[in-house]
Amino acid sequence: MISCASLIENKQEERTFTFEMLSKDVKENFSKEKIFANVLVDPEYYVWGLSVIKWTDGKYHCYYSRWPKSVGFNGWLTDCEIAHAISDKPEGPFLFQNVVLESRNNTGWDVLTSHNPSISVAGDNICLYYISNDLGDKMNDFSAPMDLTFRKENWKLIR
Numbered sequence: 216m217i218s219c220a221s222l223i224e225n226k227q228e229e230r231t232f233t234f235e236m237l238s239k240d241v242k243e244n245f246s247k248e249k250i251f252a253n254v255l256v257d258p259e260y261y262v263w264g265l266s267v268i269k270w271t272d273g274k275y276h277c278y279y280s281r282w283p284k285s286v287g288f289n290g291w292l293t294d295c296e297i298a299h300a301i302s303d304k305p306e307g308p309f310l311f312q313n314v315v316l317e318s319r320n321n322t323g324w325d326v327l328t329s330h331n332p333s334i335s336v337a338g339d340n341i342c343l344y345y346i347s348n349d350l351g352d353k354m355n356d357f358s359a360p361m362d363l364t365f366r367k368e369n370w371k372l373i374r
Contacts, residue, residue, distance in 0.1 A: 241306045254307035255300060257281055261288060263295075266334040267305060268341065275302045277309045278332040278343060282318070294318050295328040297345060316345065 255262055260281040267277045282295040297316040300309035316329045333344045 237305065255279065255309040257298070257311060259284060261291070263291065264331045266332050268334050268336060269305070270341070271339075275305050275309070276300075276334075276341075277302065277307075278315065278334050280330045280332060280345075282328075291328060291330055292348065293327050295330045297329045297332045297343065315343065 255265065255277060260283055263280040265277050265279045267275055270276050277300045279298055279300065280291065280295050281298050282290040286294045296314050296318045299312045299315050301312055302309040318328050327348050329345050329347055331346045335342045335344065
């Protein structure tokens with residue numbers, strides 16, 4: 216259990232958070248590196264960066280980045296959005312509910328993409344933090360090989 220004090224609307228508030236232990240099966244499957252396709256599946260999309268909370272309805276709400284497979288893997292830089300899925304269990308399966316933040320805004324710092332969601336709770340609100348860009352016409356052709364001249368000798372290329 217964790218207790219913390221926070222300042223919400225100019226009022227000091229004490230909150231207690233309880234972390235639930237995952238079931239023995241979930242821990243064993245993780246240790247054995249067992250992979251289950253049904254944790255979160257969004258067949259037409261790449262999925263990245265889940266952030267999960269247990270909300271007041273007793274369900275687990277997952278916020279994640281997704282972008283269409285049709286635009287390629289590097290499409291997270293131009294076509295990513297943040298979606299919402301729900302499960303009865305912390306390990307899923309999570310079922311898609313809605314898109315909470317679309318890509319391609321007209322103005323602002325988050326013009327092209329919304330990515331890497333992180334969820335926090337403040338009072339009775341869910342706060343969404345994410346990264347984005349406004350590179351616009353400065354975007355390069357991402358089908359070209361990556362420039363790796365900055366790499367250190369002990370780094371290795373993963374993909």
